[in-house]
Amino acid sequence: MPEFGKVVIFGTGLIGGSFALALKAVGAAEEIIGFGRTPSTLRAAQQLGVIDRAGINPTHEIEDADIILVATPVAQMPAIFTRIAPYLGAHTIVSDGGSTKGDVVAAARAAFGDRIGQFVPAHPIAGAENSGPAAARADLYHGKKVVVTPLPENSDEALDHIKRAWSICGADIYELAPEAHDRVFAAVSHLPHLLSFALVHDLAVRDDAELFFTFAASGFRDFTRIAASHPEMWRDICLANRAALLGELDSYRQQLDVLRLALAQNDGERLEEVFGVARQARRQWAGD
Amino acid sequence: MPEFGKVVIFGTGLIGGSFALALKAVGAAEEIIGFGRTPSTLRAAQQLGVIDRAGINPTHEIEDADIILVATPVAQMPAIFTRIAPYLGAHTIVSDGGSTKGDVVAAARAAFGDRIGQFVPAHPIAGAENSGPAAARADLYHGKKVVVTPLPENSDEALDHIKRAWSICGADIYELAPEAHDRVFAAVSHLPHLLSFALVHDLAVRDDAELFFTFAASGFRDFTRIAASHPEMWRDICLANRAALLGELDSYRQQLDVLRLALAQNDGERLEEVFGVARQARRQWAGD
Numbered sequence: 001m002p003e004f005g006k007v008v009i010f011g012t013g014l015i016g017g018s019f020a021l022a023l024k025a026v027g028a029a030e031e032i033i034g035f036g037r038t039p040s041t042l043r044a045a046q047q048l049g050v051i052d053r054a055g056i057n058p059t060h061e062i063e064d065a066d067i068i069l070v071a072t073p074v075a076q077m078p079a080i081f082t083r084i085a086p087y088l089g090a091h092t093i094v095s096d097g098g099s100t101k102g103d104v105v106a107a108a109r110a111a112f113g114d115r116i117g118q119f120v121p122a123h124p125i126a127g128a129e130n131s132g133p134a135a136a137r138a139d140l141y142h143g144k145k146v147v148v149t150p151l152p153e154n155s156d157e158a159l160d161h162i163k164r165a166w167s168i169c170g171a172d173i174y175e176l177a178p179e180a181h182d183r184v185f186a187a188v189s190h191l192p193h194l195l196s197f198a199l200v201h202d203l204a205v206r207d208d209a210e211l212f213f214t215f216a217a218s219g220f221r222d223f224t225r226i227a228a229s230h231p232e233m234w235r236d237i238c239l240a241n242r243a244a245l246l247g248e249l250d251s252y253r254q255q256l257d258v259l260r261l262a263l264a265q266n267d268g269e270r271l272e273e274v275f276g277v278a279r280q281a282r283r284q285w286a287g288d
Numbered sequence: 289m290p291e292f293g294k295v296v297i298f299g300t301g302l303i304g305g306s307f308a309l310a311l312k313a314v315g316a317a318e319e320i321i322g323f324g325r326t327p328s329t330l331r332a333a334q335q336l337g338v339i340d341r342a343g344i345n346p347t348h349e350i351e352d353a354d355i356i357l358v359a360t361p362v363a364q365m366p367a368i369f370t371r372i373a374p375y376l377g378a379h380t381i382v383s384d385g386g387s388t389k390g391d392v393v394a395a396a397r398a399a400f401g402d403r404i405g406q407f408v409p410a411h412p413i414a415g416a417e418n419s420g421p422a423a424a425r426a427d428l429y430h431g432k433k434v435v436v437t438p439l440p441e442n443s444d445e446a447l448d449h450i451k452r453a454w455s456i457c458g459a460d461i462y463e464l465a466p467e468a469h470d471r472v473f474a475a476v477s478h479l480p481h482l483l484s485f486a487l488v489h490d491l492a493v494r495d496d497a498e499l500f501f502t503f504a505a506s507g508f509r510d511f512t513r514i515a516a517s518h519p520e521m522w523r524d525i526c527l528a529n530r531a532a533l534l535g536e537l538d539s540y541r542q543q544l545d546v547l548r549l550a551l552a553q554n555d556g557e558r559l560e561e562v563f564g565v566a567r568q569a570r571r572q573w574a575g576d
Contacts, residue, residue, distance in 0.1 A: 125505060145503065180499070187491060188504040192511040195483060197566040198543040203475060204569035211468070213573045215433065216476040217413060219517075223480040225510040227570045231563035235556050242551055249548055253541070255486040260537055263530055268523050275519035278485040281492035282515045285501045 004029045004165065005066040008055065010080050012036050012045035015097040015124060016071030017136025020050050022169035025138040033061050037076075045133035062087035067165060071097040073233070074240050077104055081111035081119075088112070094119045095162045099185065100240040101149045101178035117153035120162040121178060122146055123185075124171065142170035149178040179244075186244035191252060193234055194245070196227040292317045292453065293354040296343065298368050300324055300333035303385040303412060304359030305424025308338050310457035313426040321349050325364075333421035350375035355453060359385040361521070362528050365392055369399035369407075376400070382407045383450045387473065388528040389437045389466040405441035408450040409466060410434055411473075412459065430458035437466040467532075474532035479540060481522055482533070484515040 007023060009016040012034040023029040034051035035058055036042045042054040055061045062068065062084050070080050077096060088094070094112075098104045101121050108119045125145040146166040150159055163173050176184065203212045238245055255274075262270035282288075295311060297304040300322040311317040322339035323346055324330045330342040343349045350356065350372050358368050365384060376382070382400075386392045389409050396407045413433040434454040438447055451461050464472065491500045526533055550558035570576075 125503065127506075147503070174502075184500055184503050187500050188508045192487060192507055194547060195487065195544075196511060197563045198547055199480060199483070199540065200566035200570050201562045202540055202543045204565050209569070212472055212475050213569070214462075215413065215435070215472050216573065218415075219480055219514045220476045221574070222510045222513040223484060224570050226507045227563075227566045228574070228576060229507075229563075229567065231560050231567055234563050235560040238551060238559055239554060239556055242554070246548070246551055249544065249551070252487065252490055253544060253548075255490045256483075256537065256541060256544075259482060259486055260534070260541075263526060263534055263537070266527060266530070268527055271526055272519050272523040274489045275485045275517075275522050277492050278488035278515045279517065279519055281497070281501070282488050282512050285504065286509070286516070288516060 002028055002030045003168070006030060006061070006064055007032045008035065008058075008061055008065045008068045009033070009051065010035045010068070010070045011072035011076075011097075012042060012050055012133050012136075013071070014131050014135045014140070015126070016069055017045060017048075017050040017133045018126070018138070018140035019069055019071065019097075019124075019165075019169060021136055021138035022141060023165065024049070026168060028165075028168050029066075033065075035061075037072075041133060045136075048133055048136070050133050050136050058084055059087050062092065063089040065089065065092045067161070068092060068094045069097065070094065073236065074098040074100060074104060075236050078107035078111065081108050085111045085113070085115070088115060088118060092118060093158050093161045095122050095165075097122065097124050098240075099123055099189075099237060101181045102243070103240045105149075105151065105178050116151060117155060117158060120148065120150065120154055120158055122148045122162060122166065123181065124166070139170065141166065144171050145174055146171040147174045147176050147181055149176055149181045151178075182241050182244040183247070186241055186248040190234075190237055190241055190245050191248045193226050193229060194238065194249065195252070196224050197229075197234070200224050200227040290316055290318045291456070294318060294349070294352055295320045296323065296346075296349055296353045296356045297321070297339065298323045298356070298358045299360035299364075299385075300330060300338055300421050300424075301359070302419050302423045302428070303414070304357055305333060305336075305338040305421045306414070306426065306428035307357055307359065307385075307412075307453075307457060309424050309426040310429060311453065312337070314456060316453075316456050317354075321353075323349075324360075329421060333424075336421055336424070338421050338424050346372055347375050350380065351377040353377065353380045355449065356380060356382045357385065358382065361524065362386040362388060362392060363524050366395035366399065369396055373399045373401070373403070376403060376406060380406060381446050381449045383410050383453075385410065385412055386528075387411055387477075387525060389469045390531070391528045393437075393439065393466050404439060405443060406446060408436065408438065408442055408446050410436045410450060410454065411469065412454070427458065429454070432459050433462055434459040435462045435464050435469055437464055437469045439466075470529050470532040471535070474529050474536040478522075478525055478529055478533050479536045481514050481517060482526065482537065483540070484512050485517075485522070488512050488515040 007029045295317045
């Protein structure tokens with residue numbers, strides 16, 4: 001008998017579709033129902049075997065669901081939470097795949113009210129170049145990190161339910177408080193994107209931009225690779241994680257103030273110290 | 289008959305050694321003499337066939353040299369210029385391989401005085417992971433850019449002499465004024481290094497640094513690759529190009545001020561515009 005009964009997935013693209021395929025690959029779900037905004041995407045998901053069937057009306061599929069995974073862009077989640085909240089069964093656990101947590105938790109609290117304990121927030125760290133159901137893969141989460149950010153209201157059973165599902169997908173499970181999650185990802189992901197976009201923009205708007213790009217080489221290529229990321233998606237992530245990102249940006253601006261002063265004062269010792277600490281940490285992190 | 293007579297190279301590592309090997313590969317130099325601070329490096333350069341012989345006393349080798357290439361770290365150049373200046377022959381052309389130009393030109397002016405016309409500054413854009421004579425390769429400069437930064441005092445003949453040598457090495461020759469060179473490389477190379485060092489340092493000095501590095505992923509990896517660069521070398525480059533780098537850093541800090549304001553004001557439109565311009569420019573540059 002499968003470990004999970006009915007699994008309902010909102011958003012059958014890379015994240016939700018790979019979750020579905022991973023559970024199906026080991027027969028861990030009785031039935032997987034997909035919902036999405038675009039009929040053609042849902043049809044593709046069904047034809048590719050990502051889902052067993054496309055749902056028609058969420059209100060008919062929620063009550064007896066065992067797991068509901070909301071794997072849409074974060075901006076669509078509040079409306080989905082509000083739509084499903086009145087129909088949640090007593091044993092249904094809802095989770096999400098959003099890359100920010102504070103805003104998702106706030107939306108979930110507003111929608112689920114005193115049933116918020118049934119919502120277990122999570123963030124699977126598995127971006128990829130492609131999107132949509134055709135990009136979904138049963139092994140996408142093998143050896144990848146999934147950060148679960150428990151709420152005080154979550155029962156141990158609810159938490160274990162979601163952790164167990166992600167473990168079956170092959171993921172390594174980590175736990176962080178939602179606030180810690182948002183601070184960490186602001187620092188190691190959202191801020192670098194902002195900084196990289198800023199550098200390219202600063203050059204691109206100059207009258208003589210061409211001159212600069214002519215001599216840009218491999219260091220520039222690495223540093224600006226993430227400036228080719230999707231503008232709308234990163235606008236949404238930055239706004240969703242605004243508070244933590246502002247904090248990290250201000251911390252970084254203070255670093256730049258220190259380096260500017262060292263440079264202005266010809267303080268080579270200070271520059272070398274900062275560069276040396278950074279190099280040592282970067283090499284240790286990368287295992288060089 | 290070889291196109292060039294005696295070629296003297298100070299610093300027989302990657303940059304100077306590859307220049308020597310490239311000229312030798314096509315028989316373009318009668319004789320190549322190497323100088324360096326470390327006897328073992330010079331012996332290695334001779335054993336590897338990078339140079340024909342190691343020089344003993346520069347004062348005996350300078351007068352009849354056709355080309356003198358100073359390919360040491362920039363910090364060593366002023367002393368070398370001063371050492372060789374009194375012995376320059378009437379037809380000797382001196383060039384360099386430094387990655388900053390304003391400071392090198394200033395040192396050359398101080399050393400060569402009214403013979404500054406015999407100094408043609410240049411910057412071959414060909415870094416590599418390795419250094420030393422063993423890393424030198426005859427084809428290092430094939431298809432690479434060499435930026436010559438002519439001085440008003442340079443004759444057409446002096447300029448052509450150096451450009452011709454680099455062309456023989458297989459390089460594509462560009463011309464920039466020294467100030468433009470320093471501004472361009474401050475923006476596309478020196479500033480990104482500073483920014484990348486600053487991000488890693490900002491995380492590394494935190495009490496909970498480990499937490500951040502645990503969740504750093506591929507975007508962080510690309511953005512911080514140049515933070516593993518050599519601290520002393522980048523200290524010297526930053527100080528050597530201090531004025532231009534301060535200008536670029538201040539321009540960048542203004543960009544960050546704009547993005548901070550947009551974020552604080554929830555101005556998604558502004559964020560998306562900046563990100564969109566950057567993405568478009570990055571993709572166009574990379575040929576995506």
